[in-house]
Amino acid sequence: MEIASPMTDGIVSDWDATEKLWRYGLEDILGAQVTEQPLLITEQIWNTDENRKKAMEVAFESLDTPAFYIAKRPVCTLFASGKGSGLVVDIGADIASVTPVLDGLTLFKTSKRSRHAGTYINKHIEALLKASDFDLTPRYLVAARQTGLEPGEKATEYKKRSLLAPVTASFHDFQVSRLIEEFKESMAQVQDTPYTDEAASQAGTDVYSNRVFEFPDGSSVEYGSERFKVAEPLFKPRDFLLEGEELLEAPEVKEEDGDDDDNKDDSKENGKDADSKDKEKGKASKGSKDKGQDGDKDKDKEKPTEKSAATAAKELKALVYTDRTQGPFTTTGISDMIIDAINSCDVDIRANLANNVIITGGTSLIQGFTDRVNEDLVHALPGYKIRIHAPGNLIERKFSAWIGGSILASLGTFHQLWISKKEYEEVGVSKLLEKRFR
Numbered sequence: 001m002e003i004a005s006p007m008t009d010g011i012v013s014d015w016d017a018t019e020k021l022w023r024y025g026l027e028d029i030l031g032a033q034v035t036e037q038p039l040l041i042t043e044q045i046w047n048t049d050e051n052r053k054k055a056m057e058v059a060f061e062s063l064d065t066p067a068f069y070i071a072k073r074p075v076c077t078l079f080a081s082g083k084g085s086g087l088v089v090d091i092g093a094d095i096a097s098v099t100p101v102l103d104g105l106t107l108f109k110t111s112k113r114s115r116h117a118g119t120y121i122n123k124h125i126e127a128l129l130k131a132s133d134f135d136l137t138p139r140y141l142v143a144a145r146q147t148g149l150e151p152g153e154k155a156t157e158y159k160k161r162s163l164l165a166p167v168t169a170s171f172h173d174f175q176v177s178r179l180i181e182e183f184k185e186s187m188a189q190v191q192d193t194p195y196t197d198e199a200a201s202q203a204g205t206d207v208y209s210n211r212v213f214e215f216p217d218g219s220s221v222e223y224g225s226e227r228f229k230v231a232e233p234l235f236k237p238r239d240f241l242l243e244g245e246e247l248l249e250a251p252e253v254k255e256e257d258g259d260d261d262d263n264k265d266d267s268k269e270n271g272k273d274a275d276s277k278d279k280e281k282g283k284a285s286k287g288s289k290d291k292g293q294d295g296d297k298d299k300d301k302e303k304p305t306e307k308s309a310a311t312a313a314k315e316l317k318a319l320v321y322t323d324r325t326q327g328p329f330t331t332t333g334i335s336d337m338i339i340d341a342i343n344s345c346d347v348d349i350r351a352n353l354a355n356n357v358i359i360t361g362g363t364s365l366i367q368g369f370t371d372r373v374n375e376d377l378v379h380a381l382p383g384y385k386i387r388i389h390a391p392g393n394l395i396e397r398k399f400s401a402w403i404g405g406s407i408l409a410s411l412g413t414f415h416q417l418w419i420s421k422k423e424y425e426e427v428g429v430s431k432l433l434e435k436r437f438r
Protein backbone atom coordinates (compact mmCIF):
# COMPACT_ATOMS: atom_id res chain seq x y z
CA MET A 1 0.00 0.00 0.00
CA GLU A 2 1.34 3.40 -0.99
CA ILE A 3 0.33 6.52 0.91
CA ALA A 4 0.48 9.86 -0.89
CA SER A 5 -1.39 13.13 -0.88
CA PRO A 6 -3.28 14.10 -4.04
CA MET A 7 -2.60 17.75 -3.18
CA THR A 8 0.57 19.77 -3.64
CA ASP A 9 0.78 23.24 -2.14
CA GLY A 10 -2.89 23.14 -1.26
CA ILE A 11 -4.10 22.45 -4.79
CA VAL A 12 -4.91 19.18 -6.53
CA SER A 13 -2.00 17.52 -8.30
CA ASP A 14 -3.40 14.01 -8.71
CA TRP A 15 -6.84 14.04 -10.29
CA ASP A 16 -7.32 10.26 -10.46
CA ALA A 17 -6.92 9.99 -6.71
CA THR A 18 -9.01 13.13 -6.13
CA GLU A 19 -11.89 11.78 -8.16
CA LYS A 20 -11.86 8.59 -6.12
CA LEU A 21 -11.71 10.57 -2.89
CA TRP A 22 -14.66 12.73 -3.91
CA ARG A 23 -16.68 9.65 -4.76
CA TYR A 24 -15.72 7.95 -1.52
CA GLY A 25 -16.55 11.03 0.58
CA LEU A 26 -19.78 11.86 -1.17
CA GLU A 27 -21.22 8.41 -1.83
CA ASP A 28 -19.73 6.12 0.79
CA ILE A 29 -19.39 8.50 3.72
CA LEU A 30 -22.18 11.03 3.20
CA GLY A 31 -24.44 8.63 1.35
CA ALA A 32 -25.29 11.38 -1.16
CA GLN A 33 -26.80 10.71 -4.57
CA VAL A 34 -24.22 12.59 -6.63
CA THR A 35 -26.40 12.64 -9.70
CA GLU A 36 -29.09 14.51 -7.78
CA GLN A 37 -27.11 16.84 -5.52
CA PRO A 38 -25.41 20.07 -6.60
CA LEU A 39 -21.72 20.07 -5.65
CA LEU A 40 -19.78 23.00 -4.18
CA ILE A 41 -16.02 22.69 -3.77
CA THR A 42 -13.59 25.18 -2.24
CA GLU A 43 -10.24 26.21 -3.68
CA GLN A 44 -7.14 28.04 -2.58
CA ILE A 45 -6.78 31.46 -4.15
CA TRP A 46 -3.73 30.31 -6.11
CA ASN A 47 -5.62 27.49 -7.80
CA THR A 48 -5.03 27.27 -11.54
CA ASP A 49 -7.47 27.49 -14.45
CA GLU A 50 -6.30 24.05 -15.51
CA ASN A 51 -7.40 22.67 -12.15
CA ARG A 52 -10.77 24.44 -12.25
CA LYS A 53 -11.36 23.02 -15.69
CA LYS A 54 -10.53 19.54 -14.48
CA ALA A 55 -12.77 19.96 -11.42
CA MET A 56 -15.68 20.90 -13.67
CA GLU A 57 -15.02 17.92 -15.94
CA VAL A 58 -14.93 15.51 -13.02
CA ALA A 59 -18.10 16.99 -11.52
CA PHE A 60 -20.17 17.04 -14.70
CA GLU A 61 -18.76 14.21 -16.76
CA SER A 62 -17.66 11.65 -14.24
CA LEU A 63 -19.87 12.29 -11.20
CA ASP A 64 -22.70 13.64 -13.34
CA THR A 65 -23.76 16.25 -10.79
CA PRO A 66 -26.67 18.47 -11.84
CA ALA A 67 -24.94 21.71 -10.72
CA PHE A 68 -21.50 22.80 -9.58
CA TYR A 69 -19.62 25.78 -8.16
CA ILE A 70 -16.12 26.58 -6.87
CA ALA A 71 -15.81 29.02 -3.96
CA LYS A 72 -12.65 30.54 -2.50
CA ARG A 73 -11.56 29.07 0.82
CA PRO A 74 -10.87 32.35 2.65
CA VAL A 75 -14.28 33.69 1.64
CA CYS A 76 -15.95 30.56 3.01
CA THR A 77 -13.92 30.80 6.21
CA LEU A 78 -15.05 34.38 6.70
CA PHE A 79 -18.58 33.36 5.92
CA ALA A 80 -18.44 30.75 8.68
CA SER A 81 -17.76 33.65 11.09
CA GLY A 82 -20.62 35.65 9.63
CA LYS A 83 -18.35 38.21 7.96
CA GLY A 84 -17.82 39.47 4.44
CA SER A 85 -14.54 41.33 5.04
CA GLY A 86 -11.50 40.47 7.11
CA LEU A 87 -8.04 38.95 7.06
CA VAL A 88 -8.04 35.16 6.86
CA VAL A 89 -5.01 33.44 8.35
CA ASP A 90 -5.03 29.76 7.40
CA ILE A 91 -2.20 27.66 8.76
CA GLY A 92 -2.54 24.01 7.82
CA ALA A 93 -0.17 21.18 7.01
CA ASP A 94 1.85 22.33 4.02
CA ILE A 95 0.90 25.96 3.61
CA ALA A 96 0.37 29.03 5.74
CA SER A 97 -1.59 31.74 3.96
CA VAL A 98 -2.85 35.20 4.79
CA THR A 99 -5.60 36.59 2.58
CA PRO A 100 -7.31 39.96 2.83
CA VAL A 101 -10.96 39.74 1.80
CA LEU A 102 -13.07 42.77 1.06
CA ASP A 103 -16.82 42.40 0.66
CA GLY A 104 -16.39 38.79 -0.39
CA LEU A 105 -13.53 39.50 -2.81
CA THR A 106 -10.11 38.01 -2.14
CA LEU A 107 -7.21 40.41 -2.73
CA PHE A 108 -4.58 38.24 -4.37
CA LYS A 109 -1.77 40.79 -4.70
CA THR A 110 -1.66 41.60 -1.03
CA SER A 111 -2.06 37.99 0.08
CA LYS A 112 0.92 36.06 1.47
CA ARG A 113 1.79 32.42 1.70
CA SER A 114 4.65 30.31 2.93
CA ARG A 115 5.56 26.70 3.60
CA HIS A 116 6.26 27.36 7.26
CA ALA A 117 3.29 25.41 8.53
CA GLY A 118 2.59 22.05 10.20
CA THR A 119 4.78 19.81 8.05
CA TYR A 120 7.69 22.19 8.48
CA ILE A 121 7.33 22.02 12.26
CA ASN A 122 7.27 18.24 11.95
CA LYS A 123 10.79 18.47 10.49
CA HIS A 124 11.96 20.43 13.53
CA ILE A 125 10.38 17.90 15.88
CA GLU A 126 11.95 15.02 13.95
CA ALA A 127 15.35 16.70 14.29
CA LEU A 128 14.83 17.18 18.04
CA LEU A 129 13.77 13.59 18.60
CA LYS A 130 16.60 12.20 16.51
CA ALA A 131 19.10 14.38 18.39
CA SER A 132 17.71 12.94 21.63
CA ASP A 133 18.68 9.55 20.22
CA PHE A 134 15.24 8.00 20.57
CA ASP A 135 14.01 5.60 17.94
CA LEU A 136 10.97 6.89 16.11
CA THR A 137 9.31 3.49 16.23
CA PRO A 138 5.76 3.98 15.03
CA ARG A 139 2.80 2.26 16.66
CA TYR A 140 2.28 -0.31 13.92
CA LEU A 141 5.65 -1.89 14.77
CA VAL A 142 4.90 -2.27 18.48
CA ALA A 143 2.88 -5.23 19.75
CA ALA A 144 3.37 -4.42 23.45
CA ARG A 145 5.20 -1.49 25.02
CA GLN A 146 7.87 -1.95 27.67
CA THR A 147 6.57 -0.83 31.04
CA GLY A 148 8.20 0.63 34.13
CA LEU A 149 10.72 2.87 32.39
CA GLU A 150 11.84 6.17 33.88
CA PRO A 151 11.88 9.32 31.70
CA GLY A 152 15.05 9.24 29.62
CA GLU A 153 15.32 5.47 29.70
CA LYS A 154 15.24 3.73 26.33
CA ALA A 155 12.96 0.80 25.64
CA THR A 156 15.07 -2.12 24.55
CA GLU A 157 12.67 -4.95 25.36
CA TYR A 158 9.33 -3.91 23.93
CA LYS A 159 7.49 -6.55 21.93
CA LYS A 160 7.81 -6.03 18.19
CA ARG A 161 4.87 -6.77 15.96
CA SER A 162 5.52 -9.44 13.39
CA LEU A 163 4.17 -8.20 10.10
CA LEU A 164 2.30 -10.48 7.76
CA ALA A 165 3.71 -8.65 4.74
CA PRO A 166 6.40 -6.03 4.21
CA VAL A 167 5.18 -2.44 4.19
CA THR A 168 6.10 0.27 1.73
CA ALA A 169 8.39 3.17 2.57
CA SER A 170 5.50 5.62 2.14
CA PHE A 171 3.36 3.70 4.65
CA HIS A 172 6.22 3.65 7.16
CA ASP A 173 6.96 7.37 6.66
CA PHE A 174 3.28 8.18 7.15
CA GLN A 175 3.20 6.27 10.43
CA VAL A 176 6.35 8.02 11.62
CA SER A 177 4.81 11.38 10.74
CA ARG A 178 1.73 10.46 12.79
CA LEU A 179 3.98 9.87 15.77
CA ILE A 180 5.67 13.23 15.22
CA GLU A 181 2.25 14.86 14.97
CA GLU A 182 1.22 13.29 18.26
CA PHE A 183 4.28 14.90 19.79
CA LYS A 184 3.41 18.22 18.18
CA GLU A 185 -0.19 18.18 19.35
CA SER A 186 0.60 17.28 22.95
CA MET A 187 3.96 18.98 23.50
CA ALA A 188 4.62 21.93 21.18
CA GLN A 189 3.79 25.34 22.54
CA VAL A 190 4.56 28.98 21.82
CA GLN A 191 5.14 31.77 24.28
CA ASP A 192 3.77 35.31 23.98
CA THR A 193 7.30 36.53 23.37
CA PRO A 194 9.79 35.10 20.85
CA TYR A 195 11.79 32.10 21.95
CA THR A 196 15.57 32.51 22.04
CA ASP A 197 18.11 30.10 23.50
CA GLU A 198 19.36 32.91 25.71
CA ALA A 199 15.91 33.73 27.09
CA ALA A 200 15.30 30.03 27.67
CA SER A 201 18.54 29.58 29.59
CA GLN A 202 17.66 32.52 31.84
CA ALA A 203 14.00 31.67 32.37
CA GLY A 204 12.96 29.03 34.85
CA THR A 205 10.85 25.96 34.27
CA ASP A 206 7.82 27.96 35.41
CA VAL A 207 7.99 29.69 32.01
CA TYR A 208 9.16 26.77 29.88
CA SER A 209 7.47 24.05 31.86
CA ASN A 210 8.48 20.42 31.43
CA ARG A 211 6.27 17.74 29.97
CA VAL A 212 6.83 14.05 29.40
CA PHE A 213 6.24 12.41 26.03
CA GLU A 214 5.77 8.68 25.92
CA PHE A 215 6.81 6.82 22.78
CA PRO A 216 4.83 3.80 21.54
CA ASP A 217 7.62 1.43 22.65
CA GLY A 218 7.39 2.63 26.27
CA SER A 219 10.37 5.01 26.29
CA SER A 220 9.58 8.46 27.57
CA VAL A 221 11.41 11.75 27.50
CA GLU A 222 10.93 14.98 29.40
CA TYR A 223 11.17 18.22 27.45
CA GLY A 224 11.04 21.83 28.67
CA SER A 225 12.23 24.73 26.55
CA GLU A 226 12.65 22.40 23.54
CA ARG A 227 8.87 22.20 23.33
CA PHE A 228 8.83 25.90 22.59
CA LYS A 229 11.88 25.94 20.38
CA VAL A 230 10.38 23.49 17.88
CA ALA A 231 7.30 25.67 17.35
CA GLU A 232 9.10 29.00 17.13
CA PRO A 233 10.04 28.53 13.43
CA LEU A 234 6.39 29.26 12.62
CA PHE A 235 7.16 32.80 13.74
CA LYS A 236 10.89 33.18 13.13
CA PRO A 237 11.86 30.62 10.47
CA ARG A 238 15.05 32.43 9.54
CA ASP A 239 16.39 32.13 13.09
CA PHE A 240 15.87 28.38 13.30
CA LEU A 241 17.19 26.87 10.11
CA LEU A 242 17.43 23.12 10.02
CA GLU A 243 20.59 21.32 9.07
CA GLY A 244 20.90 21.49 5.30
CA GLU A 245 18.36 24.29 5.01
CA GLU A 246 19.47 27.30 3.05
CA LEU A 247 18.26 30.78 3.71
CA LEU A 248 16.69 31.86 0.47
CA GLU A 249 14.98 35.14 -0.02
CA ALA A 250 11.42 35.22 -1.20
CA PRO A 251 11.10 35.50 -4.97
CA GLU A 252 10.19 38.79 -6.46
CA VAL A 253 6.48 38.86 -7.25
CA LYS A 254 5.93 39.73 -10.87
CA GLU A 255 2.76 41.29 -12.20
CA GLU A 256 1.85 38.16 -14.10
CA ASP A 257 2.10 36.00 -10.97
CA GLY A 258 -1.41 37.11 -10.14
CA ASP A 259 -3.65 40.10 -9.94
CA ASP A 260 -6.08 40.98 -7.24
CA ASP A 261 -8.33 38.06 -7.63
CA ASP A 262 -11.57 39.98 -7.78
CA ASN A 263 -13.51 37.00 -8.94
CA LYS A 264 -16.69 38.73 -9.92
CA ASP A 265 -18.85 35.86 -8.80
CA ASP A 266 -17.15 35.90 -5.43
CA SER A 267 -18.81 39.18 -4.75
CA LYS A 268 -22.01 37.29 -4.24
CA GLU A 269 -20.58 34.93 -1.74
CA ASN A 270 -21.05 37.09 1.30
CA GLY A 271 -24.71 37.21 0.51
CA LYS A 272 -24.67 41.01 0.69
CA ASP A 273 -23.63 42.11 -2.73
CA ALA A 274 -25.41 39.60 -4.86
CA ASP A 275 -25.80 41.74 -7.96
CA SER A 276 -22.42 43.36 -8.16
CA LYS A 277 -20.81 41.72 -11.16
CA ASP A 278 -18.68 44.39 -12.74
CA LYS A 279 -15.49 43.74 -10.83
CA GLU A 280 -12.03 44.11 -12.23
CA LYS A 281 -10.79 40.97 -13.90
CA GLY A 282 -8.05 39.04 -12.18
CA LYS A 283 -5.73 36.33 -13.21
CA ALA A 284 -5.02 33.22 -11.20
CA SER A 285 -1.42 32.36 -10.49
CA LYS A 286 0.22 29.84 -12.72
CA GLY A 287 0.92 26.59 -10.95
CA SER A 288 3.57 24.06 -11.55
CA LYS A 289 2.64 20.45 -11.02
CA ASP A 290 5.87 19.62 -9.30
CA LYS A 291 5.23 16.88 -6.78
CA GLY A 292 7.18 18.67 -4.05
CA GLN A 293 8.41 16.59 -1.18
CA ASP A 294 6.41 13.58 -2.23
CA GLY A 295 7.83 13.57 -5.69
CA ASP A 296 11.03 11.68 -5.22
CA LYS A 297 9.73 8.83 -3.13
CA ASP A 298 10.82 5.51 -4.50
CA LYS A 299 7.64 3.63 -5.26
CA ASP A 300 9.34 0.27 -5.59
CA LYS A 301 10.74 0.26 -2.11
CA GLU A 302 9.13 -2.46 -0.10
CA LYS A 303 10.97 -1.91 3.14
CA PRO A 304 11.32 1.25 5.18
CA THR A 305 14.84 2.58 5.19
CA GLU A 306 16.58 5.45 6.94
CA LYS A 307 16.86 8.46 4.69
CA SER A 308 20.34 9.62 3.83
CA ALA A 309 21.28 13.11 5.02
CA ALA A 310 21.44 14.24 1.38
CA THR A 311 17.92 12.97 0.65
CA ALA A 312 16.60 14.59 3.81
CA ALA A 313 18.22 17.91 2.84
CA LYS A 314 16.77 17.66 -0.67
CA GLU A 315 13.31 16.95 0.66
CA LEU A 316 13.55 19.84 3.05
CA LYS A 317 14.53 22.21 0.27
CA ALA A 318 11.64 20.98 -1.83
CA LEU A 319 9.31 21.43 1.12
CA VAL A 320 10.14 25.01 1.80
CA TYR A 321 11.49 26.61 -1.30
CA THR A 322 10.75 24.97 -4.63
CA ASP A 323 7.88 25.80 -6.90
CA ARG A 324 8.43 29.43 -6.16
CA THR A 325 7.34 30.42 -9.63
CA GLN A 326 3.84 29.80 -8.38
CA GLY A 327 3.55 33.08 -6.59
CA PRO A 328 4.55 34.96 -3.51
CA PHE A 329 5.85 32.26 -1.18
CA THR A 330 7.55 34.16 1.59
CA THR A 331 10.23 33.11 4.04
CA THR A 332 8.88 35.25 6.86
CA GLY A 333 6.99 33.94 9.87
CA ILE A 334 3.23 33.98 10.29
CA SER A 335 2.93 37.21 12.31
CA ASP A 336 5.15 39.07 9.85
CA MET A 337 3.04 37.74 6.98
CA ILE A 338 -0.07 39.16 8.65
CA ILE A 339 1.61 42.51 9.32
CA ASP A 340 2.95 42.67 5.74
CA ALA A 341 -0.45 41.78 4.30
CA ILE A 342 -2.20 44.50 6.32
CA ASN A 343 0.44 47.09 5.50
CA SER A 344 0.36 46.31 1.80
CA CYS A 345 -3.40 46.89 1.58
CA ASP A 346 -4.99 50.23 0.91
CA VAL A 347 -4.72 52.42 3.99
CA ASP A 348 -8.51 52.79 4.13
CA ILE A 349 -9.12 49.12 4.81
CA ARG A 350 -6.23 48.34 7.16
CA ALA A 351 -8.12 49.10 10.37
CA ASN A 352 -10.99 46.86 9.27
CA LEU A 353 -8.59 44.00 8.49
CA ALA A 354 -6.72 44.39 11.79
CA ASN A 355 -10.03 44.30 13.60
CA ASN A 356 -11.16 41.15 11.79
CA VAL A 357 -8.28 38.68 11.81
CA ILE A 358 -9.77 35.19 11.42
CA ILE A 359 -7.52 32.30 12.34
CA THR A 360 -8.13 28.85 10.94
CA GLY A 361 -6.24 25.62 10.13
CA GLY A 362 -4.97 22.73 12.26
CA THR A 363 -1.55 24.21 13.00
CA SER A 364 -3.18 27.19 14.71
CA LEU A 365 -4.18 24.71 17.43
CA ILE A 366 -0.60 24.66 18.72
CA GLN A 367 -0.87 25.89 22.28
CA GLY A 368 -0.39 29.63 22.65
CA PHE A 369 -0.55 30.28 18.91
CA THR A 370 -3.35 32.86 18.82
CA ASP A 371 -2.09 34.67 21.92
CA ARG A 372 1.32 35.00 20.33
CA VAL A 373 -0.12 36.31 17.05
CA ASN A 374 -2.17 38.81 19.03
CA GLU A 375 0.88 39.94 20.99
CA ASP A 376 2.98 40.36 17.83
CA LEU A 377 0.26 42.36 16.08
CA VAL A 378 -0.41 44.62 19.04
CA HIS A 379 3.32 45.46 19.17
CA ALA A 380 3.79 45.91 15.43
CA LEU A 381 0.57 47.79 14.69
CA PRO A 382 0.03 50.09 17.67
CA GLY A 383 -2.30 52.38 15.72
CA TYR A 384 -4.90 49.68 15.10
CA LYS A 385 -7.33 47.86 17.31
CA ILE A 386 -6.42 44.21 16.90
CA ARG A 387 -9.17 41.67 17.19
CA ILE A 388 -8.53 38.00 16.59
CA HIS A 389 -11.36 35.60 15.91
CA ALA A 390 -10.43 31.96 16.36
CA PRO A 391 -13.15 29.38 17.00
CA GLY A 392 -12.46 27.52 20.24
CA ASN A 393 -14.12 24.44 18.85
CA LEU A 394 -11.56 22.15 17.22
CA ILE A 395 -13.82 21.09 14.35
CA GLU A 396 -14.76 24.67 13.55
CA ARG A 397 -11.10 25.71 13.58
CA LYS A 398 -10.04 22.96 11.20
CA PHE A 399 -13.04 22.90 8.87
CA SER A 400 -14.19 26.52 8.76
CA ALA A 401 -14.05 26.58 4.94
CA TRP A 402 -16.32 23.54 4.79
CA ILE A 403 -18.73 25.08 7.29
CA GLY A 404 -18.80 28.42 5.45
CA GLY A 405 -19.25 26.63 2.13
CA SER A 406 -22.19 24.64 3.41
CA ILE A 407 -23.90 27.78 4.74
CA LEU A 408 -23.22 29.53 1.46
CA ALA A 409 -24.64 26.73 -0.67
CA SER A 410 -27.84 26.66 1.35
CA LEU A 411 -28.56 30.37 0.84
CA GLY A 412 -31.40 31.28 -1.45
CA THR A 413 -29.30 34.03 -3.08
CA PHE A 414 -26.62 31.50 -3.97
CA HIS A 415 -29.05 29.70 -6.24
CA GLN A 416 -28.22 31.93 -9.19
CA LEU A 417 -24.51 31.12 -8.97
CA TRP A 418 -24.71 27.39 -9.56
CA ILE A 419 -23.42 26.28 -12.95
CA SER A 420 -25.93 23.81 -14.31
CA LYS A 421 -24.99 20.81 -16.40
CA LYS A 422 -26.98 22.34 -19.27
CA GLU A 423 -24.94 25.56 -19.04
CA TYR A 424 -21.73 23.52 -18.94
CA GLU A 425 -22.71 21.66 -22.09
CA GLU A 426 -23.96 24.71 -23.95
CA VAL A 427 -21.37 27.31 -22.92
CA GLY A 428 -18.30 25.07 -22.57
CA VAL A 429 -15.56 24.99 -19.95
CA SER A 430 -13.31 27.72 -21.35
CA LYS A 431 -16.09 30.30 -21.57
CA LEU A 432 -17.38 29.37 -18.13
CA LEU A 433 -13.93 29.84 -16.66
CA GLU A 434 -13.71 33.24 -18.22
CA LYS A 435 -17.23 34.31 -17.38
CA ARG A 436 -17.78 32.80 -13.97
CA PHE A 437 -14.39 32.31 -12.31
CA ARG A 438 -12.47 35.51 -12.92
Ligand SMILES: Nc1ncnc2c1ncn2[C@@H]1O[C@H](COP(=O)(O)OP(=O)(O)OP(=O)(O)O)[C@@H](O)[C@H]1O
Binds near residue numbers: 010094119184185367
Ligand atom coordinates in the same frame (compact mmCIF):
# COMPACT_ATOMS: atom_id res chain seq x y z
N1 LIG B 1 -4.06 20.02 18.03
C1 LIG B 1 -3.14 20.31 17.12
N2 LIG B 1 -1.99 20.92 17.50
C2 LIG B 1 -1.04 21.21 16.59
N3 LIG B 1 -1.12 20.90 15.27
C3 LIG B 1 -2.23 20.30 14.86
C4 LIG B 1 -3.30 19.96 15.73
N4 LIG B 1 -4.27 19.35 15.01
C5 LIG B 1 -3.83 19.30 13.73
N5 LIG B 1 -2.60 19.86 13.65
C6 LIG B 1 -1.78 20.00 12.44
O1 LIG B 1 -2.51 20.74 11.47
C7 LIG B 1 -2.13 20.32 10.16
C8 LIG B 1 -3.38 20.01 9.38
O2 LIG B 1 -4.18 21.16 9.36
P1 LIG B 1 -5.33 21.36 8.27
O3 LIG B 1 -6.24 20.19 8.35
O4 LIG B 1 -5.89 22.71 8.48
O5 LIG B 1 -4.44 21.32 6.96
P2 LIG B 1 -4.82 21.02 5.48
O6 LIG B 1 -5.95 21.89 5.08
O7 LIG B 1 -4.95 19.55 5.28
O8 LIG B 1 -3.45 21.44 4.80
P3 LIG B 1 -3.06 22.68 3.89
O9 LIG B 1 -3.82 23.88 4.44
O10 LIG B 1 -1.61 22.82 4.05
O11 LIG B 1 -3.51 22.30 2.52
C9 LIG B 1 -1.23 19.10 10.33
O12 LIG B 1 0.13 19.52 10.18
C10 LIG B 1 -1.51 18.66 11.77
O13 LIG B 1 -0.39 18.02 12.34
